[in-house]
Amino acid sequence: MNGVEGFMYPNEIALQWSVLIVLYPFITGLVAGAFILASLERVFQVDAVKPTYRLALLTALAFLLDAPLPLVLHLGHPFRSPEMYFTPHSTSAMAMFGYVYLWYLMAVLVLEIWLDYRREIVRWSQQSKGILRLVYKVMTLGSCNISERSLAIDERVGWIITLIGIPSAFMLHGYVGFIFGSIKANPWWSSPLMPVVFIFSAMVSGIAAVMLLYMGLTKLRGYKIDIRCVDTIAMYLFYIFIIDFSLEMLDLIHRIYEADESFRSLNFLVHTQLYIPHILIQICLGTLTPLILLFLTQVVKLPEIVRKRMYAIAGSLALVGIFAMRWNVVIGGQLFSKSFLGFTTYKMTLVTREGLLAAIALTILPLIFLWILVKLLPPWTEKNEHEAIAAD
Amino acid sequence: MSVFKDAGHLFRFAGLFVLAFLLFLVIRGFVVPKTFGQYGHYRGAAIGEVGAHPIKFAGHQTCEICHTDVLDVKKSGKHAHVNCEACHGALASHADDPASVTPVKPDTAVLCARCHTASAAKPKGFPQVVPADHSNGLPCQTCHNPHSPAMAAGGAK
Amino acid sequence: MNLSRRQMLILLPAAAVAWKSVLAGTPEDSPNYKMSEHWWGMLIDIPKCIGCGNCVRACQTENDVPDGNFRTWVERYHVTDGDMVSPQVISPDGGKEGFPVVQEDAGKYFFVPKLCNHCADSPCTQVCPVGATFVTPDGVVMVDPKYCLGCAYCVQACPYGCRYIHPEKKVADKCTLCYHRITKGLTTACCEACPTGARQLVDLKNPKDPIHEFLKTHSVQVLKPQMATGAKVYYNDLDGSVR
Numbered sequence: 001m002n003g004v005e006g007f008m009y010p011n012e013i014a015l016q017w018s019v020l021i022v023l024y025p026f027i028t029g030l031v032a033g034a035f036i037l038a039s040l041e042r043v044f045q046v047d048a049v050k051p052t053y054r055l056a057l058l059t060a061l062a063f064l065l066d067a068p069l070p071l072v073l074h075l076g077h078p079f080r081s082p083e084m085y086f087t088p089h090s091t092s093a094m095a096m097f098g099y100v101y102l103w104y105l106m107a108v109l110v111l112e113i114w115l116d117y118r119r120e121i122v123r124w125s126q127q128s129k130g131i132l133r134l135v136y137k138v139m140t141l142g143s144c145n146i147s148e149r150s151l152a153i154d155e156r157v158g159w160i161i162t163l164i165g166i167p168s169a170f171m172l173h174g175y176v177g178f179i180f181g182s183i184k185a186n187p188w189w190s191s192p193l194m195p196v197v198f199i200f201s202a203m204v205s206g207i208a209a210v211m212l213l214y215m216g217l218t219k220l221r222g223y224k225i226d227i228r229c230v231d232t233i234a235m236y237l238f239y240i241f242i243i244d245f246s247l248e249m250l251d252l253i254h255r256i257y258e259a260d261e262s263f264r265s266l267n268f269l270v271h272t273q274l275y276i277p278h279i280l281i282q283i284c285l286g287t288l289t290p291l292i293l294l295f296l297t298q299v300v301k302l303p304e305i306v307r308k309r310m311y312a313i314a315g316s317l318a319l320v321g322i323f324a325m326r327w328n329v330v331i332g333g334q335l336f337s338k339s340f341l342g343f344t345t346y347k348m349t350l351v352t353r354e355g356l357l358a359a360i361a362l363t364i365l366p367l368i369f370l371w372i373l374v375k376l377l378p379p380w381t382e383k384n385e386h387e388a389i390a391a392d
Numbered sequence: 393m394s395v396f397k398d399a400g401h402l403f404r405f406a407g408l409f410v411l412a413f414l415l416f417l418v419i420r421g422f423v424v425p426k427t428f429g430q431y432g433h434y435r436g437a438a439i440g441e442v443g444a445h446p447i448k449f450a451g452h453q454t455c456e457i458c459h460t461d462v463l464d465v466k467k468s469g470k471h472a473h474v475n476c477e478a479c480h481g482a483l484a485s486h487a488d489d490p491a492s493v494t495p496v497k498p499d500t501a502v503l504c505a506r507c508h509t510a511s512a513a514k515p516k517g518f519p520q521v522v523p524a525d526h527s528n529g530l531p532c533q534t535c536h537n538p539h540s541p542a543m544a545a546g547g548a549k
Numbered sequence: 550m551n552l553s554r555r556q557m558l559i560l561l562p563a564a565a566v567a568w569k570s571v572l573a574g575t576p577e578d579s580p581n582y583k584m585s586e587h588w589w590g591m592l593i594d595i596p597k598c599i600g601c602g603n604c605v606r607a608c609q610t611e612n613d614v615p616d617g618n619f620r621t622w623v624e625r626y627h628v629t630d631g632d633m634v635s636p637q638v639i640s641p642d643g644g645k646e647g648f649p650v651v652q653e654d655a656g657k658y659f660f661v662p663k664l665c666n667h668c669a670d671s672p673c674t675q676v677c678p679v680g681a682t683f684v685t686p687d688g689v690v691m692v693d694p695k696y697c698l699g700c701a702y703c704v705q706a707c708p709y710g711c712r713y714i715h716p717e718k719k720v721a722d723k724c725t726l727c728y729h730r731i732t733k734g735l736t737t738a739c740c741e742a743c744p745t746g747a748r749q750l751v752d753l754k755n756p757k758d759p760i761h762e763f764l765k766t767h768s769v770q771v772l773k774p775q776m777a778t779g780a781k782v783y784y785n786d787l788d789g790s791v792r
Contacts, residue, residue: 007638009663009710010619016701016714076699076719083679083698086420089433094702095678111405118401141408143401150398157402184776185672185708264634338710339792341638425696431584434683438693439584445729448611449738454568474744478603482610482738487568507601507744512651513625513658514599518745 006342015334015346018354019327020070023362025176025198026326027067030366032173032199033206034060035109035165040236042162048232054116054379055217056210061109062370068101070362074354093179104172108165114139115158117377122146135376173202180329187262188333193251200244205322207237208315213370215312221380227304231297234311238294241318245287248325265340273335273343278328286321290314449477450487458490462539469540479503479538500532582732587687588754589726590781591740592763593662595788597747600625600660605645607742611727618713619643620724621664621739626791629656633790661784661791662748664739665690665711665724666772669779673703673712682721688753688781689728694720708776726750753781 004013038056040046072078085102088095114121122144125136174195180186181194211233218225255263270278293314297307331346349355396403430436452475456463459476466472477483479498486493501523510520527534535543600623608614608621623644627637641648644660651658667690674682674690681697684690697720704712704721715722727737735741736750751760763769763785770787771780784791 007624007640010617010622010640010643011704011713012710013617014713016704071700074700076701076714077697080679080696080698082423083681083696085416086424087428087433087680089677089680091675092678092702094676094700098678106409114405141401141404143404145398145400147398150401153399153402179702183672183676183706185706334705338708339638341636341792428680431686432683433680435680435693435696438696439685439691439728441693441695442691442725443729443732445612445725447730447733447735449607449730449735449741450568451730451735451741453735457567471744473746475741477607478742478744482607506603506647507599509650511600511648512653513627513648513660515596515659518599 003345004342005344006337007339008337008342008344009339012337013344015331015344017330017334018074018346019331019348019356019359020074020354020362022323022327022330023070023359024067025173025330026205026323027063027070027362027366028173028176029198029202029205029322029326030209031060031064031067031104031206032169032202033204033208034063034210035169035206036203037207037210037233037236039162039166039169042159043166046232048228049236051226051229051380052210052214052233054377055214055374057109057113057116058373058377058379059210059213059370060206061105061113062373063366064101064105064109065369066362066366069365070359073358073362093175093182097175097179100168100172100175104165104168108161108168112158112161112165113377115154115161118154119146119151120377170199173199180333185338186333187260188266188336189329191251193247197244197247197251200240200247201322201325203240204237204244204318207233207240208318208322211237211311212315212319215308217374225308227308230308230311234294234297234307234314237315237318238291238298241287241291241294245291248287262340265336265343269332269336269343273345274328274332277324278332282321282324282328286317286324290317290321293317447484448482450482450484452476454487455483465537465539469537470542471539500538504532504536504538584686586754587731587752588781589688589731590667590751590753590760590783591664591726591737592749592751592760592769592783592785594747594749594785595659595661596786597745598623598660598662599745599747600644600648601744602644602647603742603744604662604739604748605643607738608724609645611730611738612725614722615716618715618722620711620722621662623648624661624663625658626661626788627654627656627658628788628790633788636790657788659788661787662739663709663711663772664782665726666709666778666780666782667724667726669781670777672706672708672776672778676702676706678702685728689726690723691725691728692721692723694718694722697721708773708778751783 034056037049038053038060041049041053072081075081084095084098088098090096118140121136121139123146125133125140125144128136177195177198180189180198181191183189211230214233215225215230255266290313293310296302297310297314302310334344335346336343351357425435425437427436427438428434431439455476462476466474480495481498483493483495486495505523508520508523510522514520532538602623604621605619605623608619612620614620621643622640624638624640625644625648627639629637639648648660667684667688669684669688671684671690674684677683678700679696679698680693682690682692682703694715699714699719699721701714701721704714712721712723714720727735727739730737731750737748740748740750749760752758753760760783764783767785769783769785771778771783772787773780773792
């Protein structure tokens with residue numbers, strides 16, 4: 001059973017939201033971040049990140065397909081979840097999230113990917129054989145029109161969708177932040193900064209994830225990593241990371257300075273149970289270390305191989321740090337009593353529906369989705385590769 | 393119009409959307425409970441269902457219909473406002489079927505001590521005793537009638 | 550009790566009729582219950598509470614509350630030397646079996662029974678994504694166990710810790726203010742079982758309810774007023790250290 005220190009209201013002793021709910025903002029964050037990286041190329045014409053454009057979109061889709069699973073799995077009655085669509089409660093952030101999710105999945109990601117791949121899909125539907133041919137045939141929606149003019153229309157529509165997609169991605173993850181930030185009963189969550197912090201940390205994690213995936217996949221395929229591309233991504237990662245860190249520190253300093261009725265309790269928590277996940281892992285290991293590494297790559301002239309290694313380390317640490325941040329928000333917010341008089345503990349179970357194994361499975365699942373998507377819709381074109389090699 | 397022709401695939405995609413939306417509306421029509429929205433954004437029938445929960449505490453009004461003799465003793469004493477089931481426990485089953493459900497008399501050693509054991513945490517004006525010192529181990533009802541506990545002359549039976 | 554068989558035979562039919570009418574929902578007290586005519590709440594008279602735990606046990610009996618969860622519970626506060634920020638609070642098993650005896654000690658002690666505040670602007674019903682929890686037209690915050698997803702968002706949103714996820718039903722569960730009783734002219738199980746009258750069911754829409762006079766003449770507070778929840782459980786003589 002959970003160990004209690006001090007006084008908890010009797011119904012507070014068991015935690016309601018487990019590791020799966022930690023996973024959920026982490027995964028949606030990766031989606032939003034990956035999409036924003038993709039939109040850099042499309043809307044802001046950052047040519048250097050072109051090699052990651054399609055990979056970023058597919059990554060976003062793979063993680064988006066996975067995103068609702070931890071939520072549904074944690075429900076007491078998973079099969080009642082469609083009620084969220086049938087009778088959404090207009091005052092509930094969670095209900096609105098259902099619609100934002102669907103909008104983002106269908107109207108933004110799927111449509112954008114479809115438009116971008118349409119020329120290839122039509123070609124594959126004619127060249128490939130067997131089941132695959134049928135799959136591609138279905139994906140053409142029965143239209144093989146890839147005339148100059150129709151592709152030009154696709155290009156234009158795709159651009160508009162990306163434009164709509166950026167605020168949609170912000171909304172998708174801002175809403176996740178709002179789900180926590182709007183709970184006035186919980187001082188650890190209740191903050192108007194919460195959605196903003198969530199968006200920027202999402203961008204950090206998404207950009208870091210696509211950067212790592214790009215470096216990893218290119219290496220696996222035996223091609224050369226486009227250093228100009230990763231340099232640019234790392235630069236963006238660095239700047240967004242600084243904004244993210246500033247916002248988080250602003251929130252922290254504000255809490256310390258205001259020191260309201262909840263401060264004693266929360267301060268104690270951060271110095272005891274949350275010391276390792278919050279101070280050590282989130283701030284020192286997951287934020288300051290990658291920030292210093294990225295800062296060095298920006299100001300010191302380092303050889304390519306060193307830069308690549310530093311990017312890989314910084315990216316991985318950033319992911320650890322953002323995961324720790326989600327953990328500290330979700331789990332940390334349930335460890336203290338709303339009476340501010342005591343604390344409980346969280347013990348992760350192993351093989352239950354909400355246990356560690358389920359969490360690991362749900363983390364691996366999007367990678368399997370991505371593998372299928374990459375097989376079905378290869379993100380690299382011959383043209384891309386030539387450019388990459390030429391750039392080296 | 394050739395623009396429409398070249399954007400044909402987009403209309404197909406949009407068509408899928410419309411189709412899915414219509415399907416959604418049809419399914420929604422079937423699955424949303426009939427009383428949803430009757431009083432507000434919830435299933436109106438739920439109120440009645442919660443209200444249909446079985447009653448376990450009959451309520452002192454019910455007890456008093458039959459046990460008028462006890463009521464007479466009680467109403468002039470210190471326990472006038474202590475309801476029957478506060479001590480005797482939930483007895484709706486007895487009210488339902490008085491002949492076959494006979495309540496067990498509570499053990500005063502436990503029952504009286506629950507309220508009247510002395511503790512500095514209790515309100516000062518509340519009558520409290522240290523049970524071991526107070527009665528030398530004699531059961532409470534030796535001296536007190538639980539229904540009218542004051543020790544007036546002949547207060548206890 | 551001491552009824553003779555003859556007395557029983559005379560009394561029983563009348564009792565049976567009265568009792569059946571309670572069960573049928575048409576007791577004499579409230580013929581044809583109309584939701585629009587009531588606005589329920591509760592009065593907790595702190596100086597009267599002796600911490601016996603009768604209310605907690607009665608609630609668990611009446612409502613089949615699972616072990617370890619509480620629709621109502623009692624806390625014992627101990628405030629020393631005016632340090633209102635850090636009172637010592639205990640609630641062993643929700644105060645179900647009473648509290649350990651205290652020998653004379655410094656500071657003040659008092660008991661605080663807690664239950665759902667049946668807030669008019671309830672933060673818990675605000676966040677429910679599907680409309681499975683709501684405020685009824687007569688002011689009772691209720692869960693629809695057939696519609697609840699069990700997402701626990703409402704549990705997080707309640708500032709008072711009054712909700713829990715039912716371990717077997719896997720849905721949110723909470724005090725119904727004994728809706729099945731109050732709509733039939735009875736009081737709640739906790740009020741029925743309270744020996745000192747520390748808990749009183751109140752109907753704010755009933756002009757004859759003594760609550761109106763009480764509110765006018767006593768210093769009454771709700772829990773966590775800064776949360777602006779529109780709480781309808783009124784505490785008489787509530788100490789400032791209670792949260």
